[in-house]
Amino acid sequence: MATTPFNLPLTVTKGITFGPVVFLFKKPDLTPFDFTDTGTWKVFAYARRSADAKQFIDLGPLITDAVNGEVRISFTDEQTLAQMGGTYKWDMVLESPTGIRIGPYFAGLYKVEEISTHV
Numbered sequence: 802m803a804t805t806p807f808n809l810p811l812t813v814t815k816g817i818t819f820g821p822v823v824f825l826f827k828k829p830d831l832t833p834f835d836f837t838d839t840g841t842w843k844v845f846a847y848a849r850r851s852a853d854a855k856q857f858i859d860l861g862p863l864i865t866d867a868v869n870g871e872v873r874i875s876f877t878d879e880q881t882l883a884q885m886g887g888t889y890k891w892d893m894v895l896e897s898p899t900g901i902r903i904g905p906y907f908a909g910l911y912k913v914e915e916i917s918t919h920v
Contacts, residue, residue, distance in 0.1 A: 804906060806893075807907050809909045810910045811911050812914060813876065813912065814916050815882050815913060816916050818875075818881070819875060820873065821874065821875035823865075823873050824893070824907060825869070826872065835867070835869075836864050836868070837867045839898055842895055843895070844862045844863075845862070845895075846859075846874065846894075847859055847892070848860060848911035849891075858911070858913075860891060861874065884913045886913045886914065888911070889913070890911065892904070893906055893908070
């Protein structure tokens with residue numbers, strides 16, 4: 802089933818801690834989606850300059866509260882410093898316990914900006 806992802810632009814500044822950005826997955830009845838209900842779910846989120854680009858930034862989403870459908874993305878200042886500046890497109894997909902990938906649920910521009918102040 803195709804989904805229309807929620808548009809969520811993200812901007813990271815090199816050398817600055819980012820997040821956490823918290824995503825709450827819900828069922829159609831608006832109760833939390835339980836990632837443990839039917840087995841082990843996985844979540845993926847990548848940023849690429851184009852859909853077929855070989856290089857990408859792994860946004861490293863983590864399921865932080867599985868029973869309540871919570872996923873977080875965050876970076877340390879060292880991690881943002883290592884990211885190449887520019888504009889990318891990102892999205893987030895889920896993988897069911899049976900290996901079926903669904904989504905994307907969130908998507909948008911992902912910008913990595915340079916900082917003007919260096920200390």
